[in-house]
Amino acid sequence: xxxxxxxxxxxxxxxxxxxxxxxxxxxxxxxxxxxxxxxxxxxxxxxxxxxxxxxxxxxxxxxxxxxxxxxxxxxxxxxxxxxxxxxxxxxxxxxxxxxxxxxxxxxxxxxxxxxxxxxxxxxxxxxxxxxxxxxxxxxxxxxxxxxxxxxxxxxxxxxxxxxxxxxxxxxxxxxxxxxxxxxxxxxxxxxxxxxxxxxxxxxxxxxxxxxxxxxxxxxxxxxxxxxxxxxxxxxxxxxxxxxxxxxxxxxxxxxxxxxxxxxxxxxxxxxxxxxxxxxxxxxxxxxxxxxxxxxxxxxxxxxxxxxxxxxxxxxxxxxxxxxxxxxxxxxxxxxxxxxxxxxxx
Amino acid sequence: xxxxxxxxxxxxxxxxxxxxxxxxxxxxxxxxxxxxxxxxxxxxxxxxxxxxxxxxxxxxxxxxxxxxxxxxxxxxxxxxxxxxxxxxxxxxxxxxxxxxxxxxxxxxxxxxxxxxxxxxxxxxxxxxxxxxxxxxxxxxxxxxxxxxxxxxxxxxxxxxxxxxxxxxxxxxxxxxxxxxxxxxxxxxxxxxxxxxxxxxxxxxxxxxxxxxxxxxxxxxxxxxxxxxxxxxxxxxxxxxxxxxxxxxxxxxxxxxxxxxxxxxxxxxxxxxxxxxxxxxxxxxxxxxxxxxxxxxxxxxxxxxxxxxxxxxxxxxxxxxxxxxxxxxxxxxxxxx
Numbered sequence: 134x135x136x137x138x139x140x141x142x143x144x145x146x147x148x149x150x151x152x153x154x155x156x157x158x159x160x161x162x163x164x165x166x167x168x169x170x171x172x173x174x175x176x177x178x179x180x181x182x183x184x185x186x187x188x189x190x191x192x193x194x195x196x197x198x199x200x201x202x203x204x205x206x207x208x209x210x211x212x213x214x215x216x217x218x219x220x221x222x223x224x225x226x227x228x229x230x231x232x233x234x235x236x237x238x239x240x241x242x243x244x245x246x247x248x249x250x251x252x253x254x255x256x257x258x259x260x261x262x263x264x265x266x267x268x269x270x271x272x273x274x275x276x277x278x279x280x281x282x283x284x285x286x287x288x289x290x291x292x293x294x295x296x297x298x299x300x301x302x303x304x305x306x307x308x309x310x311x312x313x314x315x316x317x318x319x320x321x322x323x324x325x326x327x328x329x330x331x332x333x334x335x336x337x338x339x340x341x342x343x344x345x346x347x348x349x350x351x352x353x354x355x356x357x358x359x360x361x362x363x364x365x366x367x368x369x370x371x372x373x374x375x376x377x378x379x380x381x382x383x384x385x386x387x388x389x390x391x392x393x394x395x396x397x398x399x400x401x402x403x404x405x406x407x408x409x410x411x412x413x414x415x416x417x418x419x420x421x422x423x424x425x426x427x428x429x430x431x432x433x434x435x436x437x438x439x440x441x442x443x444x445x446x447x448x449x450x451x452x453x454x455x456x457x458x459x460x461x462x463x464x465x466x467x468x469x470x471x472x473x474x475x476x477x478x
Numbered sequence: 479x480x481x482x483x484x485x486x487x488x489x490x491x492x493x494x495x496x497x498x499x500x501x502x503x504x505x506x507x508x509x510x511x512x513x514x515x516x517x518x519x520x521x522x523x524x525x526x527x528x529x530x531x532x533x534x535x536x537x538x539x540x541x542x543x544x545x546x547x548x549x550x551x552x553x554x555x556x557x558x559x560x561x562x563x564x565x566x567x568x569x570x571x572x573x574x575x576x577x578x579x580x581x582x583x584x585x586x587x588x589x590x591x592x593x594x595x596x597x598x599x600x601x602x603x604x605x606x607x608x609x610x611x612x613x614x615x616x617x618x619x620x621x622x623x624x625x626x627x628x629x630x631x632x633x634x635x636x637x638x639x640x641x642x643x644x645x646x647x648x649x650x651x652x653x654x655x656x657x658x659x660x661x662x663x664x665x666x667x668x669x670x671x672x673x674x675x676x677x678x679x680x681x682x683x684x685x686x687x688x689x690x691x692x693x694x695x696x697x698x699x700x701x702x703x704x705x706x707x708x709x710x711x712x713x714x715x716x717x718x719x720x721x722x723x724x725x726x727x728x729x730x731x732x733x734x735x736x737x738x739x740x741x742x743x744x745x746x747x748x749x750x751x752x753x754x755x756x757x758x759x760x761x762x763x764x765x766x767x768x769x770x771x772x773x774x775x776x777x778x779x780x781x782x783x784x785x786x787x788x789x790x791x792x793x794x795x796x797x798x799x800x801x802x803x804x805x806x807x808x809x810x811x812x813x814x
Contacts, residue, residue, distance in 0.1 A: 207717040209709075239720035247718075252711040255730050257808055266729075267719055302809040318719070 145225055145238060152224030154358045155181040155204075155243075155326050160218035162196070162203050162382075165211055171430045173199045175382040176218065179375075181326065181358040186349075188361045188369040188390075190405070191379035192426050197362045200379070201328045204360075205245050206235045222326070240267055244319035246348075248331040250311035254303040260287075260314045261299035267321040286317040290347060309340035313347065320351060327352070328360045333368065345372055366409055370394060378402050381427050381437040388463040398457075398465035398474035400444045436467070444469055479805065482813035486801070490794040497790045498783065502559060505779035506552040509545045515777040516540050518572045538572065538780075559783075569780045578784050581769065586788070589754060589765035591678060595685020596750055597743065600696055603689070605739075608700025615705060623697065631694035635753045638687050639760040643670040647683075671762040684761045688753045692746040699742045703735035710734075736807050744800035751789055 162174040174196040181187045189197045202208045203215050206227070219226045227238055247253040254263060264286055265279030274282065280299065287295035290313040303311055312332060319327055329348060333341035349372050352359045361373060369376060369390070376393040378386040378401065386399035397403045407420045424441040427433055433440050439449035448468055458464045459474035467473060509515060516534045520526040526534075535541040539559070544552040562569065568578040604627075611623040647670035658664040666679045673680045707713060708731060716726045755767035762768075766785055773781035805811045 205718055207714055236720040236722065239718055241720065245718045247711060247715060249711065253715045255712040255716070255734070256810060257733055258729075259809075266721070270719075270721055270725065304810050318715075 145222065145227075145230075145234065145242065147225050148222070149224035152221065153180045154183045154223065155360075156219075156221040156224075157200070157204065158219040158221065160200060160203060160220065161216045162199050162208065162213055163216050164213050166430075169430065172432075173213070173382055173429060174203065177377075177379065177382070177384050178218075179377040179384055179387055181360060181375075183325070183358055184352075184356045185374040186352065186359040186361055186372055187375045187377060188363060188373035189377050189379060190363060190366065190369055192364065194426050194429070195379040196382040197379050198330055201245065201330050201360065201362055204328065205239060205243060207239070207245075237271070240324065241271060241322045242324050243326040243328065244322070244324040245328040245330060246312070246315050246319045246332045249335045250308070250315040251303060251335075253315060254311065256303055259300050259302055260306070264314070264318050264321055267318065271322055282321070283317075286321055287314070289320070289351070290314070290317045292317075308336050309343060312336060312340075312344050316344075316347065316351075320355075323355065324357065326358045326360065328362065330362045331364070332361075333365070334363075341368075348372070366405065378405070381432060382429060383437075383466065385438070385467070386465045388460075392460065392463050396460075396463075396474055396476070398459050398463055398470045399467050400442045400469075400473055401438050402465075403473060404441075404443065444473060479813060483798075483802070486798050490791075490798065493794055494787065494790060498560070498563075498787055499556065501783040501786055502556045503551050505783060506545065506550065506555070507548075508777065508779065509540065510548045510550070512777065514540065514545075515572055515779060518777060519575075538569075559780075568784050571778055571781055573776060573778065578781060581781070582766075582784070582788065585764055585766050585769045588672075588677065588681065588763055589758070589767065591681045592685050592688060592754055592757065592763065592765060593750065595682055596687075596689035596691075596753075599686045599689025600692060600746065601739075601743070604693055604696035604700055607693075608697045609704055611697065611701045612704040612708065620701075623701075624694075627694035627697045630690050631692065635687065635691055636756045636760065638690065639684075639757060642683070642687065643760060672764070674764075681763060684757045684763060688750055688757050691749050691753045692742070696739075696742045696746065699738045700735065703738045704731065707731045707734045733807065737804060740800055740803050740807075744797060747796050748793060751793070 157180075158178050159176040160174055160178070161172065161176055163170045163172050165171075177196065177200050179187060179189075189200065191197050199208070199213070202213075204220050208215065215228060218228075220228050222238065222242060227235060230238070254260070261280055261283045264283040265274070265276070268274035268279040268282050269276070284295045284299050287298060292298055292310055292313055298306075303314070306314060312335075316332075327348075332348065333344050336344060345368060348359065348361075351357070361368070363369060373390045375389050376387070377384045378393075378399065380401050386393070386397065386402045388398070392398075393402065394406065397406060401422075404420075404422045408422060410419055422441055427437050427440075433450070435448070435450045435452050436442070436445075436454050439445040442449065444467075446468070452468070454466050454468045454470075456464055456466055457470035459471045463474070464470075465473070514531075514535070516531060516538060517526070519534045519538075520531075532541065539555050542552060542555050544550040544554065566579075568582070570577055571581070607623050607627060611620045614620050647668055650668040651665070651670070654662075654664040654668055660666075663679055666673060666676045667682055669680050669683075671680075672684075713726060713730055716730045721729075751767070754765065755771055757763070758765040758768035759771060766789065770782060770785040770789075772778075773785060801813070805813055
């Protein structure tokens with residue numbers, strides 16, 4: 134597809150091709166609720182390299198989806214406000230660009246696949262129209278050209294009989310096929326970064342595997358950066374290269390996939406891994422993390438995880454833990470990161 | 479779809495047939511109970527020559543003996559009437575012997591004008607207010623809009639009309655005439671009554687007043703529809719696709735908000751019909767509402783039947799159009 138080759142500098146001036154694909158640096162997001170500012174993301178930092186998959190893992194309310202919406206620039210404002218940090222795409226801070234440029238970035242460079250494709254697609258327009266819309270708006274394509282490209286995309290994501298399906302409406306597709314349509318739409322303009330926000334949560338297990346394989350295949354073909362937001366550690370183990378664990382609006386641990394699973398350096402990650410049900414441990418009690426995720430309006434003092442932590446000491450309630458790197462490229466926000474990493478705690 | 483339309487049209491035909499029969503039966507009862515309307519032909523209070531009376535009765539189809547028997551549905555005259563209607567003969571009035579079809583050609587355009595202005599008012603005002611309230615949900619503007627529209631809706635339409643005609647219209651007209659002159663648009667628009675020389679201008683204000691019927695309902699429908707769509711996932715998707723706000727509103731919000739709006743217009747139509755009777759009466763507009771009202775007073779049975787059948791026909795057609803618009807707007811709605 135030579136005619137679609139393009140240079141990122143055309144639409145986003147000042148890019149540095151040597152800089153990391155996407156770098157999120159101490160991103161902060163607050164929500165204005167009844168005059169009160171409630172922090173939803175409190176300094177999320179991570180880096181995504183081209184061709185890699187970064188999994189963002191965390192409980193509901195840990196700020197994973199808000200982070201992705203802030204990166205996309207589709208946060209509902211009000212009540213949400215980005216109050217700090219940088220989002221660098223090839224070294225350019227997209228948070229500082231004007232609205233026109235940001236709109237070009239959306240779809241063109243960063244695209245997102247949402248969780249529930251049935252509600253994320255407009256029920257009154259055919260899938261062909263909704264995919265073709267991207268070519269028409271961003272590329273000035275004709276109706277006919279847009280339709281041709283939409284058919285190609287449906288073929289690409291494995292929807293049989295794409296020629297006829299193009300005129301169908303979202304409600305005429307099954308859950309898995311609808312998610313494929315969502316993916317086709319996100320892939321339309323060949324973005325460098327694809328964010329998949331719990332792409333398989335609404336699907337049944339066999340379809341989940343198909344969708345993940347599809348995402349993985351296309352990512353490899355196009356050498357895209359993929360951010361996978363999920364709470365399913367099984368999926369993470371399957372597809373991710375790097376993992377960022379979020380708790381109470383901040384990234385508490387960041388490492389490659391091997392280290393995360395073998396030698397977690399944060400008690401929260403450790404507890405999450407222990408909570409995975411195992412087929413070879415029949416009869417034993419399933420481990421859980423006691424307590425509930427904290428209320429973002431009233432976070433515990435010190436380390437926000439300390440009330441639920443098995444390794445907590447007095448210092449955890451008083452002091453915010455620093456970012457410690459027990460190994461090269463493996464960081465954790467815990468006072469006892471070294472001990473947890475070496476399994477002394 | 480085609481079969482659905484045909485089925486609906488056949489249903490409509492049946493509905494109209496039932497309406498016609500009920501009207502005919504009521505009319506027959508009124509003749510049987512209230513007395514011979516043919517007397518009206520002679521002015522009502524004089525006693526005419528029996529031979530002439532018999533001739534008039536024959537002329538209007540009132541000579542059938544069934545009109546003497548209280549409770550008789552008078553099927554034979556009903557069949558005659560249907561045959562006449564099918565041939566395109568709508569009959570004549572007893573007072574003045576005027577052709578009913580000709581009367582309709584005068585009255586229907588006036589009522590259509592009234593409806594045009596009131597539908598425009600209703601849709602325009604409620605669209606603006608509903609959108610405005612949706613953008614400011616939960617704030618002062620939202621509450622003010624709700625309060626005002628409910629107030630406007632709960633005042634009976636005749637009260638608004640009387641207030642306008644007896645208190646507002648005359649000083650306003652005098653003021654406008656002093657500035658712009660009697661023959662200008664402004665000099666005519668505030669008149670308290672209809673002027674046949676200005677059939678459009680003098681119907682604007684009554685149209686606006688009829689349009690306030692159902693304003694609150696409509697505003698809240700639009701507000702709710704817009705709120706639902708503005709916060710929906712597919713609008714978020716549209717933003718993520720990098721579409722401009724205007725395109726999002728036009729392509730992804732307005733079309734999705736149309737269904738409740740069309741439903742609203744569909745059922746407010748019936749309310750507006752009754753509002754039209756009052757408005758045409760008070761403002762002196764020679765329209766269908768006033769025609770039917772006067773026909774009832776004067777025992778013009780045929781005119782009552784024709785007028786009410788026309789309005790039944792309009793309601794049937796409007797509801798069919800509403801249903802077809804649903805399917806045109808929403809692919810999830812299919813009629814088989």
